[in-house]
Amino acid sequence: MNAFTQEAIAQPPRSGAAGAAQFAGWDSRKYNYYKPKGRHATHYEDVTVDVQPDPKRYLLQDFIISFPDGTPTYSETWTAAKSSDWHQFRAVDEEWERTHYQRQSTICGMIGSVVENARRAGAPKRLDRTWVKVLEQYLGAYKHAEFGLGMATMHAQRYGYTQMINSAILTNSSYKLRFAQDLTLYLAELALDLPEINLDLGKQHWLENPAWQGTREAVEAINGTSDYLEKYFAVNLVFEPLVAELVRSGFFMQVAAAQGDFTTPTVISAAEGDYQRNLANTAELVHILSQDAEHGAHNRALFNRWLAEHGKRALAAARQLQPMWSLPHHKVAQFPEALNRALERIRSITGELGLELPAELKAA
Amino acid sequence: MTAGLTLNKITSQRGVSIGEAARRIADLGWNPSYVQEAMTFPTDYKIGRQPKDPMKQVLRSYFPMQEEKDNRVYGALDAALRGDMFRNVEARWVEWMKLFLAIIPFPEISAARSMSMLARLAPGEELRTGFTMQMIDEFRHSTIQMNLKKWYMENYIDPAGFDITEAAFGKCYATTIGRQFGEGFLTGDAVTAANVYLQVVAETAFTNTLFVAMPSEAARNGDYALPTVFLSVQSDESRHIGNGHSLLMSILNDPDNHLLLERDLRYAFWQNHCIIDAAVGTLIEYGTTNRDKSKESYVELWHRWIYEDYYRTYMLPLEKYGIKVHHDDVAAAWDRLVKKNYHHKVAQFFSVGWPVNFWRIEAQTDKDFEWFEHKYPGWYAEFGDYWRWYGKKSVPGETPMLFDQENGYVYPHRCWSCMVPCLIREDFVVDEVDGKLYTYCSELCRWTHKVAFSAEYEGRSTPAMGRFSGRREWEECYHGWDLADCIKDLGFVRSDGKTLVPQPHLRFDDKEMWTLDHVRGNTIQSPLVLLRNMTPEQREKHIADYRAGFTIRPFQ
Numbered sequence: 001m002n003a004f005t006q007e008a009i010a011q012p013p014r015s016g017a018a019g020a021a022q023f024a025g026w027d028s029r030k031y032n033y034y035k036p037k038g039r040h041a042t043h044y045e046d047v048t049v050d051v052q053p054d055p056k057r058y059l060l061q062d063f064i065i066s067f068p069d070g071t072p073t074y075s076e077t078w079t080a081a082k083s084s085d086w087h088q089f090r091a092v093d094e095e096w097e098r099t100h101y102q103r104q105s106t107i108c109g110m111i112g113s114v115v116e117n118a119r120r121a122g123a124p125k126r127l128d129r130t131w132v133k134v135l136e137q138y139l140g141a142y143k144h145a146e147f148g149l150g151m152a153t154m155h156a157q158r159y160g161y162t163q164m165i166n167s168a169i170l171t172n173s174s175y176k177l178r179f180a181q182d183l184t185l186y187l188a189e190l191a192l193d194l195p196e197i198n199l200d201l202g203k204q205h206w207l208e209n210p211a212w213q214g215t216r217e218a219v220e221a222i223n224g225t226s227d228y229l230e231k232y233f234a235v236n237l238v239f240e241p242l243v244a245e246l247v248r249s250g251f252f253m254q255v256a257a258a259q260g261d262f263t264t265p266t267v268i269s270a271a272e273g274d275y276q277r278n279l280a281n282t283a284e285l286v287h288i289l290s291q292d293a294e295h296g297a298h299n300r301a302l303f304n305r306w307l308a309e310h311g312k313r314a315l316a317a318a319r320q321l322q323p324m325w326s327l328p329h330h331k332v333a334q335f336p337e338a339l340n341r342a343l344e345r346i347r348s349i350t351g352e353l354g355l356e357l358p359a360e361l362k363a364a
Numbered sequence: 365m366t367a368g369l370t371l372n373k374i375t376s377q378r379g380v381s382i383g384e385a386a387r388r389i390a391d392l393g394w395n396p397s398y399v400q401e402a403m404t405f406p407t408d409y410k411i412g413r414q415p416k417d418p419m420k421q422v423l424r425s426y427f428p429m430q431e432e433k434d435n436r437v438y439g440a441l442d443a444a445l446r447g448d449m450f451r452n453v454e455a456r457w458v459e460w461m462k463l464f465l466a467i468i469p470f471p472e473i474s475a476a477r478s479m480s481m482l483a484r485l486a487p488g489e490e491l492r493t494g495f496t497m498q499m500i501d502e503f504r505h506s507t508i509q510m511n512l513k514k515w516y517m518e519n520y521i522d523p524a525g526f527d528i529t530e531a532a533f534g535k536c537y538a539t540t541i542g543r544q545f546g547e548g549f550l551t552g553d554a555v556t557a558a559n560v561y562l563q564v565v566a567e568t569a570f571t572n573t574l575f576v577a578m579p580s581e582a583a584r585n586g587d588y589a590l591p592t593v594f595l596s597v598q599s600d601e602s603r604h605i606g607n608g609h610s611l612l613m614s615i616l617n618d619p620d621n622h623l624l625l626e627r628d629l630r631y632a633f634w635q636n637h638c639i640i641d642a643a644v645g646t647l648i649e650y651g652t653t654n655r656d657k658s659k660e661s662y663v664e665l666w667h668r669w670i671y672e673d674y675y676r677t678y679m680l681p682l683e684k685y686g687i688k689v690h691h692d693d694v695a696a697a698w699d700r701l702v703k704k705n706y707h708h709k710v711a712q713f714f715s716v717g718w719p720v721n722f723w724r725i726e727a728q729t730d731k732d733f734e735w736f737e738h739k740y741p742g743w744y745a746e747f748g749d750y751w752r753w754y755g756k757k758s759v760p761g762e763t764p765m766l767f768d769q770e771n772g773y774v775y776p777h778r779c780w781s782c783m784v785p786c787l788i789r790e791d792f793v794v795d796e797v798d799g800k801l802y803t804y805c806s807e808l809c810r811w812t813h814k815v816a817f818s819a820e821y822e823g824r825s826t827p828a829m830g831r832f833s834g835r836r837e838w839e840e841c842y843h844g845w846d847l848a849d850c851i852k853d854l855g856f857v858r859s860d861g862k863t864l865v866p867q868p869h870l871r872f873d874d875k876e877m878w879t880l881d882h883v884r885g886n887t888i889q890s891p892l893v894l895l896r897n898m899t900p901e902q903r904e905k906h907i908a909d910y911r912a913g914f915t916i917r918p919f920q
Contacts, residue, residue: 016458016521016586017450021872025524025858025865029517033531033855047510050530051469053543058534060841062834064543064783065551067405068819068827072834073551097504098434098511105431108424120377147392151483151492154499155404158480158550163473167503170476174500178423184388185424188380199388207394217398224399 033058037090044094049087052163057087078159079229080302082295086161088288091168092280100171104178107270111182115189118263124193130329131259132194135187138324139264140202141212142247143183146271148219149239150176152231159228168281169232175274176235186267211324214317215243221313229285233303234310236282237353240275241345242314243321248272250338251324258330279349286353300355307350308358315360318342339364386420386493393489404484405554406828409621414488415614418606419497426497430504433596437508440592441515449588450519455724455870457585458516460651462525462723464578464643465513466533467542469506471549475567475604476502478550478558485554486611494607501600512593521872524858524865525722532722535854537838538714541783545639552817552830555615556628563608565632569674570640571601577648577665584654616685623822626688629679631816633690634808637697638782641666645707646714650728655735663701663740671698693808700788700806708740708747709787715754716765716773719847719883721866722856727755752919758868760882765868766847767886774914777891778837781809789913794895794903801896839890848884 014020018029030041034049052074053059063072071077076086095103118124127135153173160166191197206212222234248268256264289299318339325335343364350357380388479499483492517526525532533539549562575598579591615621645662660668675694683689700706715725728736728751736743753771757763766775776785777792786792786805793804797814804810815821817831835841842850851857856865862879869876898906 015451016453016455017448018519018521018523020451020521023522023872023874024860024863024877025527026522026872028527028859029523030527031514031517031529032527033529043511046514047507050534051473051506051510053470053530053534058531060535061540061543061836061838063547063551064540064832064834064836065547066831066833067552068829068831070831070833073547096507096511098438098508100500101427101431101434101504104423104427108427112424116377144392144394150496151393154483154496155402155480157499158405158477166473166477170499170503174423174496177496178427180392181389181423184392185380185385185422188384188388192378192380203391203394213398220396220399220401223396223401226402 042094044096045090047096048163048167050163052166054087054162074161076161079227081229081289081299083289084292084294086165089162089164089285091164092284093277095171100174104174111267111270114263114266115186119189119193123263124190126260128259128329130327131261132197134327135190135264136197137201137205139183139252140187140199141205141209143180144203144206145215145219145244146176146183147180148223149235150180152223152235156228156231165285172278175278179271179274182267182270211320214313214320218243218310218313218317221310230306232282233286233306236278237286237349238307238310238314240279241349242311242342243317245275245345246318246338246342247321250341251333254333255328258332259328283349283353290354304356307355311358311361315364382420385422386417389422389493390417390490393492401484405481407485407553407555408624408826408828409555409615410618411485411487411614413614413617415486415491415610417490417494418610419494419603421497433599437592437596441589444588445519449586452586454585454653455521456653456726457582457587457651458520459724460647461516461590463538464647465509466529467539469509470533471542471546472502472506472509474546474549475562476506478562481550481554482558482611486614491607491610494603498604498607501603505597505600508593508597512589515589528722528855528865531855536722537717537720540838541639541642544783548635553828556829559608559611560625560628561632563604564612565636567601567604568608568678569670570636571598572669572673573640573644573665575601578644581648581652585652616687619686622686623824627816627821630690630693630808631812634693634697635782635812638784638805638809641701641707642710642784646711649707650711655731657735657738661739662707666701704788705746706788708743710784712747712750713776713785713787716775718866718868719764719766719851719864720854720856724867724870726870727751727758749919750916753916754868760876760878764847764883764886770917772915772917775891777803777910778839779803779805779809780832780836781812783836790911792907792911794907803892803895837890837892839888840893842888843890843893845888846884847886847888848880850888851880851883
C-alpha cells in the first residue's frame, strides 16, 4: 500500500543529530573504504587516504582526461620504481593541513623571536668580523641549495601515485622553501644592523665560488631528473645527509657559538628538525618499496643505482666545501670529522634500508 | 619629561620591508648551468615575459596567518557542537553535502599538484613564491574539507554516504562530473589546465558561487560549519586569482598565444558553467528548506558574480589586448540558466537517479513550489507535477524513478565533454570523432571535444593539448546490469547488507527505507550504447524524438 502524503514528505526529522533515530547504518561513523595502518585509523589517514583516486581501487571509469600520448592524469610509469601496492605508504610524520601549519607557524615564531631579541640586544654587532663574512658569503650561498631542493620536491609532488606519497613530498617542499626564505630574511635582517653585509654576494658565491660548484651541480642534477621518486630519494637519502647536514650541523651549528653567534644555530636548527621528518617519510617509502614481495629486487637495484649516481656527486660536493672550515677565526670544528659524521650518517641510513653504498662512499 | 608616551620609540625595531623581502626571495632561483631542469608537463604557449607576484607575501608571514585562520575554523566547529548545531540543522541540506564534499577535496588537491606544472613554466622566480603558497593553500583546502566531512559523519543523524565518501567519489554517476573538473586542472597543456581552466576561470569566476553562495545557503539551513570552513577557504582564493592574472598578463604579451588563449577561455568558461552551475545551482536551490522570497536566486547570484564581476570587469578588458572574447557564450550560458531551466533539469536528473546516488534526496513540496514559481515564473508548469510524482514514488514498493514509466520522464544521454547529461533536449548534439559516435549537451561541448581537445587548432599544431579518455559514459559501465547488482557493486548498501545508502526521502526509519529487494528486476542501459547500435534511420528518429523532449504526465 502506498502511504504517501504531502504531509509525510514535509514532516521534518525531530533532530538532525547523531543518535536521534536508529536505523540501518545510523552508527557507521568511520570512513570504511580503506584499511588503516594501525589498529585504528588516524586523523591523518582519514583526511588523506584515497583522495587521489586510482582505477585499481575505486575509480570505476578510469582517469577521464589524458595527455596527448595517452598517459592518464596519474601514471605509475612516472618513476622507474615499481610497487605491488602504492597505497601502503603512510607518512611517518602524519602531516595534514592543521599540523603542518601549526608546526610551520611555530618555527616562524621561534625564528622571529630569536632574531628580534638578538638584534634588540645588539648581538649582530658583537659577531666576529670574519664570521660575518662567512655568513654573508657561505650561508648566503647555501640558501640557494635549500631553494633548489624545495623546487625539486615541489615539482615531484605532482607525479606520485597516491595522495600519501604526494602530500609527504609537498610538505617536504614546503619545509625546504620556508627554510630557504628563513635564511634569506635572516641575512637581510643582519644586514640592517651590519650595513657592511652585501646581500648579493651569497648568490655570486653560489654561482661562481669553486667551493660551491659541486653542491650546485648536485642540486641541479636532482632537478634534472624526470623521475619524481629519484628526486625525493636523492634529496633526503643522499644530498641531505652528505651535504646539507654537513653544512648545517657540521659547520654552522657547531662553529657559530665560538664566533659569538647564538642566533644562526637557532635558525638552522629548524631545518634539522624538518629533515628528521622528511628523512623518516622517505626512509619508510623506500623501505616499503625495497621489501616489495614482487618488485623488491628491482627496486633495490634501482635505488643502489640512484645512490651511486647522486652519491658520487654529493661526495664530491662535500669535499669541495672543505675550505669553509678554514674560514672562521675560532676553529672549533674540523672538516674531516664533520665529513666522517656525514659518511657515518649515510652509511647508517642506507645500511638500515639494506642498500649498497657505492665504492667511493664506502672507501671515503 | 614629556606628557605623552610614545611606546613605539621604546619598543620598535626596524625590519626588512615587504618589498625588500619579496625582492630578496625572488632572487633565490638561478639559471642552471650544469644540468638543465627536467622536461615538465608541456605547453603550446610561449611565456617570454617574467610574471610579477602581485601579493608580495613571504612564508614567514603566511604560515602564522594561515594557522590563525585554522584556529578560527576549528574553534567554530567546536562551538557548533557545543551549541547543538545538529539538533537544528536541516537534513535536506546535510544530505547534499555527502555529494558536494565527496567531490571537492579532489579538485582542491589537483590544484596543489598543478602548481608544480606552472612553477616550472613561468620564467623568473617571483611568481614561484605565489605558486608555492597556492600549492600549500590547496593542500589546506583538501584536508580541511576531508575533516569537515568526517565531522558531519560523526555528528549528523545519518552517516551513511559520508562513511564511504572517497570510494563513492570514484564510482558514482554524479561525481564523475566533479572528476572532469578536477582532472581538468592538471592534465594536458599545462597553461590550459592550471592557468586558464583553474586560475583564470574556475578560481576567478566560479569560486564565488561555490564558496560564497553555498555558505550563505548553509547558514540558512542551520549549518554554521560549512560557512566557517569555506569562507576560510575562499579567503585564500584572492592569492590564486592574483597568480592567475599575473601569468595571464605574461601570456597575453605574446600575440602568438592569442589564438590558444581564445580557445581556452571558451572551453574553460563553458565547461565551468556546465559543471559548476549544474552542481551549485542544484545544491543551493534544491538542498535548502529556506524559501525566503527576498533572498537572491541562483541566477541572480550568477548575474552578480559571473556576469557583472567576472564577465564585465575581467573578461571584457581582455579585448584591449587583442583577445577575442566570446560574448555569445556568456549570453548562451545565461539563457541556459534563465530560459532553459538548466539547473532545475539537473536537480530533476539527480533525483531520477537517486538509487545510484549515495545521499538522500527528498521531494520538493508546496512551500518549495511557491518559491520556485516566484523566482522562476513558469517553473511549476514544467516541474511541479514531476516532484509530486517523485514524492509518490518515494515509498518502498513503488517502481524507482529511474525506471518508472508512469511519470513520463525520459532518461537522458550523457554529454561526452562536460559529463553532465544532455538535459536541454533541444540543444542535443551528436557527432563523430575519429569514426566514433558521441553525444553532447550543447554545440560548445561538441566543439570542446572535437575541436579544442585535439592535436591541431585552426591550422596550428597543438601537441601539448590533452585528450578525453577513460570510460566517460558512466551508464556504459553498467549496461545490461540489474539495478540491485549495480548498487551492490557501487558499494551503496548500508551495514545491514540490504538497505540502500540512498533514499528518496528523509524518513529515518527502517520501515520506510528501500532495500536491494525493492530495486531488483530493473536493467540499466546505456543510452550511448543503444544509440551506437541503431541503424542510421533509427538513430535519426531517436535524435529527433530526443530533441522534441518529453512531457511529465499530470499528477493525479
